[in-house]
Structure formats: C-alpha cells, structure tokens
Amino acid sequence: MTLTNVKALVFDVFGTVVDWRSSVTRECQAFGARKGIERDWTAFAVEWRKAYRPAMNRVISGELPWTNIDALHRMALVELLARHDIHGLSEAEIDDLNRAWHRLDPWPDSVAGLTRFKSRFIIATMSNGNVALMVNMAKRACLPWDAVLGAEVARAYKPERLAYETTARLLGLANEEVMLVAAHNRDLAAARGFGFCTGFVTRPTEHGPGQTTDLKADQDWDVVATDFRDMATQLGC
Amino acid sequence: MTLTNVKALVFDVFGTVVDWRSSVTRECQAFGARKGIERDWTAFAVEWRKAYRPAMNRVISGELPWTNIDALHRMALVELLARHDIHGLSEAEIDDLNRAWHRLDPWPDSVAGLTRFKSRFIIATMSNGNVALMVNMAKRACLPWDAVLGAEVARAYKPERLAYETTARLLGLANEEVMLVAAHNRDLAAARGFGFCTGFVTRPTEHGPGQTTDLKADQDWDVVATDFRDMATQLGC
Numbered sequence: 337m338t339l340t341n342v343k344a345l346v347f348d349v350f351g352t353v354v355d356w357r358s359s360v361t362r363e364c365q366a367f368g369a370r371k372g373i374e375r376d377w378t379a380f381a382v383e384w385r386k387a388y389r390p391a392m393n394r395v396i397s398g399e400l401p402w403t404n405i406d407a408l409h410r411m412a413l414v415e416l417l418a419r420h421d422i423h424g425l426s427e428a429e430i431d432d433l434n435r436a437w438h439r440l441d442p443w444p445d446s447v448a449g450l451t452r453f454k455s456r457f458i459i460a461t462m463s464n465g466n467v468a469l470m471v472n473m474a475k476r477a478c479l480p481w482d483a484v485l486g487a488e489v490a491r492a493y494k495p496e497r498l499a500y501e502t503t504a505r506l507l508g509l510a511n512e513e514v515m516l517v518a519a520h521n522r523d524l525a526a527a528r529g530f531g532f533c534t535g536f537v538t539r540p541t542e543h544g545p546g547q548t549t550d551l552k553a554d555q556d557w558d559v560v561a562t563d564f565r566d567m568a569t570q571l572g573c
Numbered sequence: 574m575t576l577t578n579v580k581a582l583v584f585d586v587f588g589t590v591v592d593w594r595s596s597v598t599r600e601c602q603a604f605g606a607r608k609g610i611e612r613d614w615t616a617f618a619v620e621w622r623k624a625y626r627p628a629m630n631r632v633i634s635g636e637l638p639w640t641n642i643d644a645l646h647r648m649a650l651v652e653l654l655a656r657h658d659i660h661g662l663s664e665a666e667i668d669d670l671n672r673a674w675h676r677l678d679p680w681p682d683s684v685a686g687l688t689r690f691k692s693r694f695i696i697a698t699m700s701n702g703n704v705a706l707m708v709n710m711a712k713r714a715c716l717p718w719d720a721v722l723g724a725e726v727a728r729a730y731k732p733e734r735l736a737y738e739t740t741a742r743l744l745g746l747a748n749e750e751v752m753l754v755a756a757h758n759r760d761l762a763a764a765r766g767f768g769f770c771t772g773f774v775t776r777p778t779e780h781g782p783g784q785t786t787d788l789k790a791d792q793d794w795d796v797v798a799t800d801f802r803d804m805a806t807q808l809g810c
Binding site: 406458460466467468469471472474475481482483484485488489506507508509 | 643695697703704705706708709711712718719720721722725726743744745746
C-alpha cells in the first residue's frame with residue numbers, strides 16, 4: 337500500500353480522537369453531584385459504553401430500523417438508570433445526561449495533530465456517532481474537521497462496507513485514496529479489507545488503567561504511531 | 574419569527590458565499606489560454622450555470638436517478654464544449670475543467686463573516702453542490718464550516734422539502750432553530766414555508782453588472798443585510 341495517493345484521512349472518533357471514558361465519567365459525576373446521587377460513575381460510564389455495540393448490532397441485523405447513536409445511547413441510558421435504581425428524572429434531564437456524549441474531551445495531542453493533518457489532507461469523521469453529536473463535540477473541543485461524515489450520513493454502521501465506501505464516495509475519492517485512522521485493530525482490518533489505507537494510533541488508557549486490548553498493532557498497518565503528533569510527523573505534516 | 578432560538582445558520586453557497594460567475598470565467602479563461610482556444614468565456618460560464626436548474630429538474634422529476642452536481646455539471650460541460658466547437662479534449666482535461674466549480678472564490682466579506690457567525694452558531698452548507706465540491710472549495714477558500722450538508726447528503730435538491738428538513742434533522746434541531754442564509758428570495762421563500770428562519774444578503778453582482786434580480790428583499794425576511802459583516806453585526810456576533 338502506497339501512501340502517496342492518500343488525499344483524505346478519516347477518523348474513528350470515540351477512543352481515537354476523544355477520551356470517552358474520562359469524559360462520560362466526569363459528566364455522570366457532575367450529574368450525580370447536582371442530583372445528590374452517589375454511584376460508581378466510572379462503572380456506570382463503562383456499562384453505558386458496553387451497551388453501544390449490541391445496540392448497533394440490532395440495527396445492523398434489521399431488528400431495529402435505522403436509529404442513530406443519540407437514540408441508541410438514550411435507550412441504553414434509560415435501562416441503565418433503572419438498573420442503578422435511579423428514578424424520577426424528567427425527560428429533559430435524561431436528554432441532557434444523554435448529551436454527555438456530545439461533551440467528550442479530546443486526547444491532549446488531538447487538536448494539534450488534526451490541525452497538522454489538515455494542512456495536507458482532507459480530514460473528516462468516519463464515526464458511528466451521529467452528525468449532531470459530532471458537530472457539537474467538534475465545536476466544544478475545537479476539532480477542525482473539513483467534513484462530518486460516517487454512519488448517519490451513510491445510514492450504515494461500521495464495520496458494514498457501506499459505511500466506509502459511502503464516506504470515500506462522498507469525498508469524491510477512491511477507497512485507496514483514503515486512510516482510516518483508528519486506535520482499534522478491528523476497525524482497521526475492515527478498512528483494509530475494503531481497500532483503504534490504515535493508520536493505527538495507540539490509546540493505551542481508552543479503557544482505563546488495566547487496558548489489555550489494542551496496546552499494539554496487530555498487523556503491518558500503513559502507519560503505526562504513538563499519538564497524532566507522531567503520526568503527523570510520519571506523514572510529513 | 575424569533576431569532577433567539579436559532580442555533581444554526583445554514584447557507585446557500587453558489588452566489589451567496591462564493592462568486593461563481595467571476596471564478597468560473599477565470600477558470601475557463603485559464604483553460605483557454607493553456608489550450609490556445611479563444612471564446613467568450615464569460616458567456617460560456619453563464620451558459621454553464623444556466624444548465625444547472627434544468628439538469629436538477631430532471632433529477633427532481635425522476636427522469637434521471639440521483640445524480641450529484643459534479644456529474645450534472647460534467648454532462649452540461651460536454652454539451653457546451655460541443656456547442657462552442659471545442660473538440661479533442663481528454664477525459665482528464667474535461668474532469669479538470671469541470672472542477673472549476675471546486676475552485677470558486679468567496680465574496681470579500683465571506684470568510685470574515687463566517688468566522689464571526691461560527692463564534693455563536695453552528696454554520697453549515699445547505700447547498701445543492703455535492704460534498705466533495707463543497708469540501709474542496711472550503712479548503713481552497715478557507716471557509717470554516719462546522720459541517721458540509723445539503724442536497725447530496727439528503728439525496729434531494731432544494732427547493733424540495735426533504736433537502737431542508739434533512740439538514741435540520743442531521744443537526745439535531747427543529748426547523749425553526751435553523752436560519753437559511755441566501756442571496757435568493759426564492760430559496761428563502763421555500764425555507765420560510767418549511768418553518769425555517771430566513772436571512773437575506775444582497776449579492777448585486779452575482780449575475781454580472783446588469784443584474785436585475787434579487788437586488789432587494791421581496792419579503793420581510795428575519796434578517797436583511799448588505800453583506801456577511803452587516804449580518805454578523807445584526808446577529809450580535
């Protein structure tokens with residue numbers, strides 16, 4: 337795979353660009369403090385995230401019609417609140433807590449790295465997160481995307497082929513002119529299978545201090561980097 | 574209509590944000606100079622633009638399947654070249670000339686105005702232009718969009734309702750939380766009909782020195798401005 341033809345970098349976002357675990361924990365803690373509710377909010381955040389893949393799989397399998405991540409997060413949240421014996425919230429309070437996912441903080445190198453990437457490449461989201469979530473996140477966190485694309489625009493979730501190919505097509509590019517950047521070997525394996533270039537970045541605390549997965553590259557990805565600054569340097573940005 | 578609930582400004586682009594007429598003329602002149610072909614390139618640019626609405630109408634009517642603007646521009650260009658007795662171009666040369674529409678210059682106030690709007694609102698394209706065209710234009714012209722939305726993402730051309738409503742929905746907003754900014758009274762009339770707020774900006778030379786249309790607001794649009802700086806001031810940005 338040659339990188340000289342790459343014109344766009346598209347990014348997994350949750351875990352790769354932003355630290356969902358610390359941010360959602362912080363948001364839940366703030367919610368608890370406001371409401372006077374004590375729980376293990378880190379565990380709550382992790383459980384919430386764990387509901388994400390099974391919920392998407394219900395869409396992929398056709399059990400649910402097209403449903404975006406805000407709606408899937410909210411369905412999971414309602415169940416999670418009940419399981420943690422938290423009751424009596426208004427719809428507006430649940431909506432606001434659900435938008436914790438719009439308020440995720442970038443990793444310390446993300447904004448600087450994206451800014452360098454942007455000088456040389458088109459940079460776009462290719463996230464399973466919906467457009468409103470990505471736009472609100474980007475405005476708060478100063479993520480300088482050229483375009484917000486991905487699952488909702490393609491109406492298909494990664495790792496479905498359509499999610500990847502629609503993103504390249506909308507950018508007017510062939511698959512091999514696009515590099516997926518992700519902290520997850522699985523995402524990259526799918527991308528490579530569809531002819532995309534692949535960039536791996538390690539995010540060794542995405543899942544907390546005891547993380548055991550994605551600590552290193554499983555394959556000879558086209559670029560392997562310790563963070564976005566390192567990747568920008570390797571790409572000559 | 575109250576503007577206090579407006580959270581996003583979405584923009585018509587051709588004519589409102591960028592000066593297609595001068596830019597396409599300049600691109601065609603440069604093409605002519607490279608190839609040693611003399612024609613009235615201003616007339617050529619205007620004819621090319623005139624082919625745009627009938628071509629889209631063929632999509633809206635169902636005569637053509639979904640076809641994006643790059644492809645519609647190219648179909649029109651091939652006809653136009655033949656009509657102007659220009660032959661023997663390679664496919665790559667036609668593609669490059671077709672991408673003249675990716676290289677449009679902003680009006681002098683556009684970048685400064687958009688930057689001010691962006692400090693207070695989500696700013697997104699709601700153009701009939703396709704995503705790649707809008708992204709390439711934005712990178713070249715430094716248009717700081719938060720999101721590139723519009724016809725191709727909605728798979729519907731303005732003034733179809735779906736083009737407007739999909740844009741609001743993807744931003745997670747109600748129609749009345751979105752203001753369309755356009756230099757065309759007709760675009761705004763459709764937007765108002767669908768419950769959007771409306772912002773009119775005069776672009777008195779979009780169609781050249783003898784322009785007779787859209788020199789003033791036809792209705793009491795929510796904001797009426799002489800340019801984007803004026804509109805930003807009126808919106809408190």
